[in-house]
Amino acid sequence: PYKGPLADEVLAKRKNYLGPSLFYYYEKPLNIVEGKMQYLFDDTGKRYLDAFAGVVTVSCGHCHPAVLDAIMEQSKLLQHATTIYLHHAIADYAEALASKMPRNLKVVYFVNSGTEANELAMLMARLQSGNLNMIALRNSYHGGSSNTLGLTALSTWKYPIPQGEIHHVLNPNPYRGVFGSDASRYASDVQDHIDHGTSGKVAGFIAETIQGAGGAVELAPGYLKLVYEIVRKAGGVCIADEVQTGFGRTGSHYWGFETQGVIPDIVTMAKCGQCCSLHNKFAELIAIPTTKLISVPDDPLAAIGDDIEQDRGYRVEDKGGRGAGLKVRTEKPLALPDEEEGDDIEQDRGYRVEDKGGRGAGLKVRTEKPLALPDEEENENFQGIGNGLPLGAVVTTPEIASVMAQKIQFNTFGGNPVCSAGGLEVLRVLDNEKRQKHCAEVGSHLIGRLRELQQRHEIIGDVRGRGLMVGIEFVTDRKEKTPAKAETAVLLEKLRELGVLVGKGGLHANVFRIKPPMCFTKDDADFLVDALDYAVSKL
Numbered sequence: 001p002y003k004g005p006l007a008d009e010v011l012a013k014r015k016n017y018l019g020p021s022l023f024y025y026y027e028k029p030l031n032i033v034e035g036k037m038q039y040l041f042d043d044t045g046k047r048y049l050d051a052f053a054g055v056v057t058v059s060c061g062h063c064h065p066a067v068l069d070a071i072m073e074q075s076k077l078l079q080h081a082t083t084i085y086l087h088h089a090i091a092d093y094a095e096a097l098a099s100k101m102p103r104n105l106k107v108v109y110f111v112n113s114g115t116e117a118n119e120l121a122m123l124m125a126r127l128q129s130g131n132l133n134m135i136a137l138r139n140s141y142h143g144g145s146s147n148t149l150g151l152t153a154l155s156t157w158k159y160p161i162p163q164g165e166i167h168h169v170l171n172p173n174p175y176r177g178v179f180g181s182d183a184s185r186y187a188s189d190v191q192d193h194i195d196h197g198t199s200g201k202v203a204g205f206i207a208e209t210i211q212g213a214g215g216a217v218e219l220a221p222g223y224l225k226l227v228y229e230i231v232r233k234a235g236g237v238c239i240a241d242e243v244q245t246g247f248g249r250t251g252s253h254y255w256g257f258e259t260q261g262v263i264p265d266i267v268t269m270a271k272c273g274q275c276c277s278l279h280n281k282f283a284e285l286i287a288i289p290t291t292k293l294i295s296v297p298d299d300p301l302a303a304i305g306d307d308i309e310q311d312r313g314y315r316v317e318d319k320g321g322r323g324a325g326l327k328v329r330t331e332k333p334l335a336l337p338d339e340e341e342g343d344d345i346e347q348d349r350g351y352r353v354e355d356k357g358g359r360g361a362g363l364k365v366r367t368e369k370p371l372a373l374p375d376e377e378e379n380e381n382f383q384g385i386g387n388g389l390p391l392g393a394v395v396t397t398p399e400i401a402s403v404m405a406q407k408i409q410f411n412t413f414g415g416n417p418v419c420s421a422g423g424l425e426v427l428r429v430l431d432n433e434k435r436q437k438h439c440a441e442v443g444s445h446l447i448g449r450l451r452e453l454q455q456r457h458e459i460i461g462d463v464r465g466r467g468l469m470v471g472i473e474f475v476t477d478r479k480e481k482t483p484a485k486a487e488t489a490v491l492l493e494k495l496r497e498l499g500v501l502v503g504k505g506g507l508h509a510n511v512f513r514i515k516p517p518m519c520f521t522k523d524d525a526d527f528l529v530d531a532l533d534y535a536v537s538k539l
């Protein structure tokens with residue numbers, strides 16, 4: 001059991017000592033103390049299905065032994081010396097990252113965050129073109145520094161300071177945009193801005209390939225191809241912000257820009273080192289699998305353990321895991337009362353009677369799969385090691401890199417041995433575990449099920465996305481597309497109660513962002529959709 005400070009104490013300290021601009025989700029903020037694969041645990045031991053991955057950061061799950069090993073092994077040898085000396089880790093990682101890029105995108109700069117990556121990209125664009133004007137999309141998020149706040153186009157984030165020489169063009173949002181999915185009309189708006197708001201020359205254009213904070217908005221098909229052509233004609237370079245969409249998350253492609261059939265001049269990314277997932281064997285030992293929600297008993301007062309079909313052995317049990325309080329009918333008849341917990345009931349095959357009710361509910365069921373042998377006990381190295389390497393990168397062409405060479409470009413922590421070793425291992429894990437294909441399969445299942453739900457619930461105005469980058473937009477009126485802001489906030493709280501954490505986004509905070517760790521399974525998707533179905537039905 002967790003023995004550290006509880007939520008109230010942490011919140012009080014945070015209020016006293018951290019800036020008031022920090023925000024948190026939930027009326028009673030969650031104190032998350034542990035993460036394993038696609039699960040997070042709070043200070044009471046309650047388990048949550050994490051469908052937001054620390055703001056789309058933990059790519060393949062919380063705490064992967066291979067990544068942890070790589071980080072730990074490197075930490076023991078050398079943590080930091082900077083790039084004034086040689087070290088193989090940064091070189092190996094740069095080589096591996098470049099190998100994932102098309103054509104001549106082969107020169108890598110390491111930084112520490114997405115904001116820094118976009119700052120550097122903007123500098124490159126201005127130096128390469130000799131112009132200042134940048135073009136960005138409305139509804140975008142590119143960072144929190146002065147320059148990148150200029151690129152960002154969501155009033156919630158913008159401080160009223162000079163953010164110079166930025167033009168925000170119409171967002172090619174197929175659901176809300178004035179031109180629907182007509183990419184060419186949105187592209188004309190870019191030409192208009194160049195013609196009427198600049199000297200006719202620009203430094204560059206930047207876009208997320210699916211907007212993240214803006215609410216999982218996929219750009220109208222064909223848009224980037226048209227705009228890249230316009231921008232290059234005006235002397236500018238094209239930047240793809242892959243902070244959220246990269247590394248196979250979209251399922252169909254490794255990079256988001258590939259979904260639009262373009263090749264940028266500069267690609268920015270971050271969060272790529274923050275992926276950790278547990279070995280499946282370990283996951284089985286520590287986590288009760290997220291199980292398909294079979295039926296929520298009509299009687300909301302039904303208590304955990306109630307016999308609901310006694311003659312057939314079904315009971316109400318807590319399937320939210322560790323006290324999440326989601327009541328479902330057990331999938332299989334329960335073990336007979338005379339079988340004691342821990343009894344070997346099919347000893348040779350490893351099945352035992354176990355407590356499936358979570359935390360003392362005392363429900364005895366036969367284990368679904370054979371239990372691990374004692375020598376497969378959890379490795380204590382996997383416990384309690386935080387992950388979240390600060391790591392960002394900019395990849396560009398030798399031509400643009402040569403312009404940067406007129407001065408020294410230095411970043412003290414960028415690409416330090418520990419982050420590079422972790423980042424390289426992340427790339428390997430994503431390949432070895434075939435996460436891109438997995439995202440495609442689980443994502444299309446999730447989107448399909450959400451579209452079914454949309455047919456039954458008027459409040460779901462739009463379901464969109466690709467792979468495990470999914471948005472659900474809630475509206476109070478489908479025709480007017482009136483943002484259902486208050487209802488979205490209620491649903492967020494309700495899902496949390498049911499043991500599911502999702503992200504919220506969009507200018508009107510009426511979009512759920514489903515961007516889980518890439519180890520998220522079809523069962524998890526079903527659990528999320530069923531919980532959402534239940535939550536909406538209770539609105």
Ligand code: PMP
Binds near residue numbers: 113
């Ligand atoms: N670009 C995009 C698309 C982002 O979503 C974010 C942050 N979520 C950033 C840039 C900035 O990244 P960071 O918070 O690491 O500075």
